[in-house]
Amino acid sequence: xxxxxxxxxxxxxxxxxxxxxxxxxxxxxxxxxxxxxxxxxxxxxxxxxxxxxxxxxxxxxxxxxxxxxxxxxxxxxxxxxxxxxxxxxxxxxxxxxxxxxxxxxxxxxxxxxxxxxxxxxxxxxxxxxxxxxxxxxxxxxxxxxxxxxxxxxxxxxxxxxxxxxxxxxxxxxxxxxxxxxxxxxxxxxxxxxxxxxxxxxxxxxxxxxxxxxxxxxxxxxxxxxxxxxxxxxxxxxxxxxxxxxxxxxxxxxxxxxxxxxxxxxx
Ligand SMILES: NC(=O)c1ccc[n+]([C@@H]2O[C@H](COP(=O)([O-])OP(=O)(O)OC[C@H]3O[C@@H](n4cnc5c(N)ncnc54)[C@H](OP(=O)(O)O)[C@@H]3O)[C@@H](O)[C@H]2O)c1
Numbered sequence: 001x002x003x004x005x006x007x008x009x010x011x012x013x014x015x016x017x018x019x020x021x022x023x024x025x026x027x028x029x030x031x032x033x034x035x036x037x038x039x040x041x042x043x044x045x046x047x048x049x050x051x052x053x054x055x056x057x058x059x060x061x062x063x064x065x066x067x068x069x070x071x072x073x074x075x076x077x078x079x080x081x082x083x084x085x086x087x088x089x090x091x092x093x094x095x096x097x098x099x100x101x102x103x104x105x106x107x108x109x110x111x112x113x114x115x116x117x118x119x120x121x122x123x124x125x126x127x128x129x130x131x132x133x134x135x136x137x138x139x140x141x142x143x144x145x146x147x148x149x150x151x152x153x154x155x156x157x158x159x160x161x162x163x164x165x166x167x168x169x170x171x172x173x174x175x176x177x178x179x180x181x182x183x184x185x186x187x188x189x190x191x192x193x194x195x196x197x198x199x200x201x202x203x204x205x206x207x208x209x210x211x212x213x214x215x216x217x218x219x220x221x222x223x224x225x226x227x228x229x230x231x232x233x234x235x236x237x238x239x240x241x242x243x244x245x246x247x248x249x250x251x252x253x254x255x256x257x258x259x260x261x262x263x264x265x266x
């Protein structure tokens with residue numbers, strides 16, 4: 001990754017909530033931003049407010065082949081894509097286990113997430129191998145490599161990943177998938193040529209359209225959440241709770257036996 005090149009970031013799920021707030025944080029930090037989601041007009045409105053160049057890609061991540069094609073087209077349209085943030089997600093209370101919301105949750109949070117996480121890695125790894133060829137081709141070590149990482153993938157999971165939820169079973173299970181998948185990618189990166197940073201973000205409650213509780217506590221604004229995530233990106237963290245005190249809840253759920261968890265969540 002060349003330091004002279006303008007940095008670029010793609011945010012999938014940038015039309016609202018955490019993704020929208022993060023678009024502002026990253027643009028303020030100098031990134032050109034690729035904004036992706038289904039609602040084109042909202043993406044354009046977000047882009048118009050940014051201080052850097054914005055690129056808009058309409059995509060429905062449940063249409064996985066189209067979403068991957070749209071992702072690679074967006075990469076081509078931007079001068080550089082150094083950072084990919086996967087924030088797109090849905091979650092609905094579904095105690096009656098209706099199939100449609102369970103399926104949509106899995107389609108967006110698991111299938112859509114994985115389709116784009118793999119696309120992001122494919123982009124970073126092909127860029128690394130192109131730049132390595134240029135570097136080795138030079139023969140004098142005067143190529144484009146300069147010690148920076150080859151890319152950075154950030155996935156927005158949730159503290160919900162830590163426990164089974166009787167009100168939204170698919171949502172919590174989908175976030176467990178996201179967290180474990182990203183951990184797998186980090187282990188995989190250890191064996192790869194490309195130096196790609198993988199960050200797992202686990203927020204507690206954030207005040208957005210999807211806030212999944214009638215009785216939320218420790219609620220962060222999307223702006224506060226975005227500021228925490230931007231700092232974790234700068235620090236190239238593997239994992240971050242948003243806000244930090246949510247780690248206590250996470251640790252608690254890890255430690256407690258299932259019957260005790262059941263008394264808390266039912
Ligand atoms: N809010 C919370 O309390 C909370 C807590 C922990 C984790 N999270 C996670 O944070 C992430 C962002 O959520 P948020 O709170 O910012 O929710 P939000 O305000 O509802 O935003 C969700 C974003 O996902 C996009 N999206 C949903 N379905 C999509 C699809 N099929 N294709 C493409 N984009 C899609 C939406 O865009 P379009 O509708 O325009 O497509 C929107 O940009 C999610 O992964 C969520 O699970 C949220």
